[in-house]
Every structure is written in structure tokens, then in C-alpha cells.
Amino acid sequence: MPYMSAPYKKGIRACKQNIINEHYYRINILNAVIDFQLAELDSRFTDDSLEILVLSATFDPRDNFRSFKYEDVKNLALRFYPQDFTSYDMLVLDMECGFFLTDIQRDPRFANTTTVSDLCRRLVQSRKSAFFPMIYRLICLVLTLPVSTATTERAFSSINIIKNKL
Incomplete structure (x- = not known):
């Protein structure tokens, strides 16, 4: 040396x-x-793949949902899932975003949530998925992201760098 x-x-x-x-x-x-x-x-990764990963990071529950942004939630639904959300659904999503963050941050059941899949599971267990159906739908769509964006074997194996096995 x-x-x-x-x-x-x-x-x-x-x-x-x-x-x-x-x-x-x-x-x-x-x-x-x-x-x-x-x-x-x-x-x-294409630019669209990177953008969807960045926008979906808004659902990261670490640090008491510090990265949650209303604009990113709306942009994610508008840009990547326009067939899944009607104009009425977008209005509902806009209203849900206003209440989602404060409600989840005050609920002790969500205090130790660390992953998006854990967030989805706790939304169902606490029955908050019924109060926030559009956000729940969007989270479910984000969780299917590795399957829907992996068009080649190379891209599928490299997405494991970003998302863990859960």
C-alpha cells in the first residue's frame, strides 16, 4: 500500500x-x-422511469412522511395513471391529500412505518383505505411498479437496486 x-x-x-x-x-x-x-x-432507466420513481417516493413513510408532497401525488396520478383516475377521482384525490398527511401523522399505528408496502398494509388494517380510497389506489399502483416498468430482464434486475425484495 x-x-x-x-x-x-x-x-x-x-x-x-x-x-x-x-x-x-x-x-x-x-x-x-x-x-x-x-x-x-x-x-x-429512461427519463420516464426515473420520474415515476422520484414521484412515487412521495409515499415514503420514513421520518414521519417528510417527503410527502401534494403536488407529487397529483402529478403521479395525472402523468402516469390517467386511465385509472377520472376527473372526479382527481378532485377526490385532491381533497384526500389535504387530510391524509395530518391524519396519518397523528395516528400512532403509523408511527413505525418504514416502507410503502408496510404503509399499504397498515392502511388496510386500520380501515383508512376506505377513508382515502384514491390515495390507497395510487399506492397500490406504485407497488406494482417493478412489474409494470420492467420490460427487459436487464431493467428488471436493476430495479432491485432501488426497491428491496419486500
């Missing part, structure tokens, strides 16, 4: 940039590896 405080040498000669080994390995090599991994992930 090279001495990390020593000047970096490219081959036999000292590097013209006057950097130490630690800088070279931590900055130059690490950035190259991160760029390579980002390019690989970028090539695996």
Missing part, C-alpha cells in the same frame, strides 16, 4: 499537478468510479 502523504508519482516521475497519493485515490479515482456508476444507472 502506498504511503498516502507522499507526492503522487505517475509511473517513475512525479506528477506535474503536485498532489499527494491520498488526493489522487480519494478524489480522482473515486470520482471516476462514481461517474461510471451514474452513467451505468442512467443508461438502464
Whole structure:
């Protein structure tokens, strides 16, 4: 292992940039590896796939639903599930969003919810799925996301990086 405080040498000669080994390995090599991994992930997912993943993250229950945004819920339904929601359903969804967050945050049964599938399960157990049917429908559609967006074997295997086995 090279001495990390020593000047970096490219081959036999000292590097013209006057950097130490630690800088070279931590900055130059690490950035190259991160760029390579980002390019690989970028090539695996289309822009639509990335957008649906970002919008569906609004249902992430961690940190007391910190990432929940009304706009993302409405955009998710409008952009990716227009056949599943009529204009009346969108009005109902808009009203449900106003009450959903405060109701779920105050209910102690949802305090330790960590995954979207756990959220869906607790909505059914607490019978809140009847009070928020449009949000429940949208969560169910999001949970089928790995099946519906995986058109190739490569995309299906790479989606497991984003979502866990549950």
C-alpha cells in the first residue's frame, strides 16, 4: 500500500499537478468510479422511469412522511395513471391529500412505518383505505411498479437496486 502523504508519482516521475497519493485515490479515482456508476444507472432507466420513481417516493413513510408532497401525488396520478383516475377521482384525490398527511401523522399505528408496502398494509388494517380510497389506489399502483416498468430482464434486475425484495 502506498504511503498516502507522499507526492503522487505517475509511473517513475512525479506528477506535474503536485498532489499527494491520498488526493489522487480519494478524489480522482473515486470520482471516476462514481461517474461510471451514474452513467451505468442512467443508461438502464429512461427519463420516464426515473420520474415515476422520484414521484412515487412521495409515499415514503420514513421520518414521519417528510417527503410527502401534494403536488407529487397529483402529478403521479395525472402523468402516469390517467386511465385509472377520472376527473372526479382527481378532485377526490385532491381533497384526500389535504387530510391524509395530518391524519396519518397523528395516528400512532403509523408511527413505525418504514416502507410503502408496510404503509399499504397498515392502511388496510386500520380501515383508512376506505377513508382515502384514491390515495390507497395510487399506492397500490406504485407497488406494482417493478412489474409494470420492467420490460427487459436487464431493467428488471436493476430495479432491485432501488426497491428491496419486500
